[in-house]
Amino acid sequence: MDGSFWQDLAAAAFLRRAVLGMALTAVICGVIGSYVLAQRRSYMVGAVSHSLLGGIGLARYLQVVHGLLWFTPLLGALLAGCLSGAAVGLLTLRGRLREDSVLSAVWSLGVAVGVSVIAITPGYAEDLSSYLFGSIMMISTSDLLVMTGLVLALLVLAWIYHPRFLALCFHEENLRLRGISSEWVSLVLQVMTAMTVALLSQVVGIVLVLALLVLPVATAALFARRIGGIMLLSVFLCFAYSFGGLYVSYGPNLPVGATIVELAGAGYLLAAISRWLWRRWRR
Secondary structure, eight states: OHHHHHHHHHHOHHHHHHHHHHHHHHHHHHHHHHHHHHHTOHHHHHHHHHHHHHHHHHHHHHHHHHOOTTSOHHHHHHHHHHHHHHHHHIIIIISOOOHHHHHHHHHHHHHHHHHHHHHTSTTGGGGHHHHHHOOGGGOOHHHHHHHHHHHHHHHHHHHHHHHHHHHHHHOHHHHHHTTOOHHHHHHHHHHHHHHHHHHHHHHHHHHHHHHHHHHHHHHHHTTOOSHHHHHHHHHHHHHHHHHHHHHHHHTTTOOHHHHHHHHHHHHHHHHHHHHHHHHHHHO
């Protein structure tokens, strides 16, 4: 298996695209995931990730029925993610609605729309599992270009808003004292999180995206104290889990997304147990 994987990696363009896609998503996963964990908003990720099914289903419907080949499932996922993130932010921050109710509505509406569109799309049900559980091996050059542009844009926004995001996560009252709208900063972060979720769905699918966004960051937070260190370690861990999952699953032909999450979950549990044992030993 070892020789076959490395030989195929050197020869097959689709494997190289998969690895590059993993590297791109690992970078943004470590950055945005650190804010999500610091703000304790991981439950929002679950709702947004499931709402992506509506956008993915719509994209495939437009491709198959109306011939809009440029409207790829990735673009559909990004559209659904942005709308979901904006809806959650506006309805909870401006509309003063209960966040759990809004998240439930976004979650269920996205899945329901996706199921309905899937039902009227000829032949779509056959490849539905690739969007539920990841299709990184099927990533195209155009998808990779879109991912690269979005990751760069998200990194620039994260750099610009970093002081405000830190204040939102740890000292929200400081934003108000400086005359900065915490609602606007929160809305920006929610939309950026939704876009990150859409990108990660290409690696592990909409069902498992929560695990990939949270587990590497949670593991890094066990060892790093400052958020900068958590981000850097999270990027490394996310890519290590992603590449490791691809490597392990390649020979036995296992699901790549599930294997990635299994490694991430095992890594977190091992790190948590090791840290607990170390603390007990030091006593």
